[in-house]
Amino acid sequence: MNKIVNRYIGMIVVAALFAAGMMFLNKEAEEVAGKPAIDKQLENIEAFGRLYGAVRFFHPSDEAAAIDWTRFAIYGVGKVKVAGNEKQLKEALEELFLPIAPTLVIYEKGKKPVHPKIKKSIQVLAWQHYGPPGLDTTHFSSMRVPAVISEGEPVTGDNKLFEEYPPINKKIDRRLSEGLRYSLPVVLYQKDGKTVGSTTKSSQGFENLKNKIDDMDPNMTSADEDVRLAGVVVTWNQLSYFHPHVGRAAGNLEDFGIALKEAFDDKTRADYLTTLAQLMELTEDGHAMSSLVQSRIVGSRIPLELEIVEGELTITAASDGIDLKAGDIVETVNGHEAIPFIEKEAAKLPGSPQFKQWMAMDSLLFLEELKMTVNRNGAIHETAVSSGNGGFVDEYGHNPFQELEPGIFYIHLAGNVFHEIEQNLDELSKAKGIVFDARGGIFLEDKLKDLIGHLTINPVQGPKWKIRQTTVPGENMATFDGGHDTIQPLKPFFQGKLIFLASKKSYGPTEQLLSFVKNNRLAKIVGEQTAGMPGEVQTYPIPGNIKGIMTGVEISQADGTPIYGVGIKEDITVTRTFIDVKAGTDEYLQTAMGLIR
Template sequence: MRIVNRAINRSFILFSFLLFLNISNCYSANPAIKEWKKKELTEDFKNRLCALSDVYGYVRYFYPNDNLKDLDWFNFLIYSIKEIEGCKSEKDFNQKIYQLFSPLCPDLIINNNFSKPKRYSSGSFYIQERSMLDNREFNSEIKEISAYSAEYPKPDSLYTFIINPRLAVSFPIALSELPKRSEQLTSLIDSCKNRWDEKSMYYLLASEPFARIANEIMRCNIVQHFYPYYFEDKLDVTWSKSYKDYFNKIANSNNSTSYYYLVCNMMNLVKDSHVYLNFNVLGAFSTKRFPGIETVILDNKLLIKNMLAPYDSVIHRGDRIIKINNIEVESFIKGKLNNLSYSTLESGLTKLTSSYEIFSSYARDSVLNLTIKNSKGKESDVAVKINMFRPAFVADKEFIKCFDGNKYYINLKDPQLISYEKFKAYIPEINKGKGVIFDMRGYPTTDVFSILANITDSILSLGNLYEVHYYFPNHINPVPKPTEKWFIAPSTSAMNKDYSKKFQYSLPVNEKITVPCVFLVNSVSMSFMETVIDIIKNYKLGILIGENTAGCNGDTPHFKLPFASFSMTFAKFLNRDGSQHHGIGIKPDIYVENKDTNTDAQLEAAKKYLDVLASHTSK
């Protein structure tokens, strides 16, 4: 086998050199590739790619070999795909899998051709563990465990993973002794060293379909093994079964834009509003552009919310869009949703409009042809150019308002406006009125904790957030471990100063809000805002008015890939009673839906609620 491995290493060195030379020549000869190289995959080859993907994921993420931290897995996968393409039979393929992965996993056994496993004696052992670093990067490292417990794999025991009816791989996923670095592995690591910069990587992706497939094998395995809502989103039914068609589509993508949207469409299976895909090559971003109009979906209608010159002379707030490029708006939105990840339909529709994704484009100065119906029912066609680097619509810039001289409104949806220093100065005035309305339909800052301290009479704790530890593949026996709890002390308590310092929020002034509190919520309320709303609901700090929140909470690491790096939820959030939050959200106490752009029905309902409550109190 040593002779075979040496041959594999020599083959890889030659392949890497020729691939790099080919890309360099391609870039020099044709610096503007317009048509990407395509490759139609046979059914057998697609099946083998799926098998390669599985073995890669098991070995990379679950075999504890500290030497593999230096391996460039992207280059290794490109070479491996090329190697399995030439296999003539299943027997050849199985042997090739062994030849490719045995330098990485010396304990690898194919198809239960068992050797006697080492006997584990009590003591420390090693596993792989994942975490999110302080800079939000995903991290995988070898961890030494001092003593065995049932949550861990049994050290030095062989675990068998069925790849397909004709292939099973076995190896330990906990070791009492880490593998030594072999000559074969050292040579392989040296051969795999990354030699791509931004430009050459682009041309690699353009001219080598196997490079695109390698990138997606890496992406697919991250979701396969580490997405905490894998079963809730029914990915055990849909995810890996989509690989074959997906790999074929990726191999036949026309350009970087079509490749990007194929990735978006695949990630649509992941029902996570945290998912964000970067249109990037090695971290260099393509520029997304937007039109000078802002829209909102209300009552199943796509309405104009804001517009900039020159469109403000032909389009008006509240006008309804009924066709886009001669496509019925319902079909257009459905197509857009197919390329978006979202936790609930409502949060998906909100994500489309609030982030301006509905009309975004990577093609500069592309044109949208809109068919508009105004309030009088008259239709007109308007051509809108997509040429803005970023939207520049005037948002509500008031942090605090007073309605009717007796109801205060606090804007907690815009992190650029939120200021506890400003808020605390208004507390005496707020307490003279009928009540206070907090707008939670956005994303807050930690200053919101200081505000809650002015409302509560008891110590508040953050809800059920878990970091999930995966010691086995395919979400077998995941171990949810509670994250460190944060607490908020009442502003009038002796613990106020200590808690604000320890849990890093602004020191609350020693005053209490004594009037009724109303909190506006909807599908824009997600992530950290849902953490805050969960506190409000659990401790009954006020009434929630509006719609369900987004149903998307948990920390979000960044996963670096050569193309289209992405973020997704990594931690798991549950309701206080342990029930599912994901894909459901927090329900308001009073459900109110906004119907048009002229009236904020949720805000009006909150004002009316405080008026009615005050009238009952005065009797």
């Protein structure tokens, strides 16, 4: 399986932790400007959200395949929230969804659904989702798959993603609200290349619906309440139905209700991003932080590096021209005690504990201004640094490919070094030792595989991967495609002592490289546990001009040990000290050199 992960440079710290639990308003908030009470509006939107995902992802009508679901979410939220009772809610939902799904039935609790009579044929259609649906069609795919009925069962041809197919009469039967239920077919008959079930009335309704959606303001932003509420609807459905990690998706209806309430109360775009991030945090998916990456301007990064050293937030590198030095202890940031602030912010972010800590620190460096109280050798002073002063700082300044001392090489894999590796294969094969620096993201995957080939004399297996195959909602209804990569040995073999440096900044393909190393004992891993965010990602549009990002593949080590949300454990731990930071010592490299010598 070809594994390529886009590069992400930094993520954003989200602010304003929302109160746990649903915060319904008091009855005295009833009916303002003709609208129902806030809690009723939220109940209506929750009902809309439940139906939205089912129809969008599992109902294979031609209309469902043709609608703009992002804009429809915004339009639909605005229509249902004004319903004052269950009767009006039912009418609003039918007006929205029956043009898209004419065979859908919305009915009252305690009654039985009565589906319209339709002409049957021998041809049917149903959705198949190979991984999560979205914008990436290289690793993942969704399609409406045709089948022919033979002896009462659907039989597919070559035009399919996988073998599993839902039963002909399969329906989704679920709760919408306190008084409403719905029944939705997931398999539709086809005739003359079109899905069966549409009527003259529904077809006209669909054209009207499309026209209304097309007439919506194309410049709507998250300042609009409906955009924010629709963003929660879209994100919750995407994660709850398709996040690959069992038990970690934001699929709980209570979480959905809380997020809707937060979106309703949000005042700014930053508030809205916070709400989405809180929903994504429930997945523990570090890749989700990249959903907010468009908020970053890389060149405006404050030119510092931060780390927790001996329990203190510490500057480990600073660019020239700034009155800060490596080893300075940061006691406060923008008026907050530094360590409690980092811990509080990290708790809001998706990902492993070590990744959250890194993101909480790194995100400070993307603020327009960072005011700090700094302790330098016992002397306290106030300082402020602004963005736009140089961006990233090379903490150690190592030449990416160098011979540190006779027979011992250092290779920084995030640098442009693979040409030099190829030019020096013979020398590297005879080296006493090689230190491969994998602290960070490495994205030339094919080159990494070639490198692994030189580290072994036998074929080696990499991490296990698994992609969910979905035709109907429900965790127990999915099947999985999976396997692992095998890399063949390449000559010459690097026979010296091999060390890989790793940290919480090692993620994506870097972790897949280190999984090969760990599983097959190709080298020692020195440093810290990695970020815990391997595997390909899927992207999906969220209302408000946001591109959602989620893990799409489940990755584990060869023995089944999880990597996602955990990381790869180092063999030898490096603990940084004030003395070494002040001296500019690379403790990781120093430890590795000691092992080789």
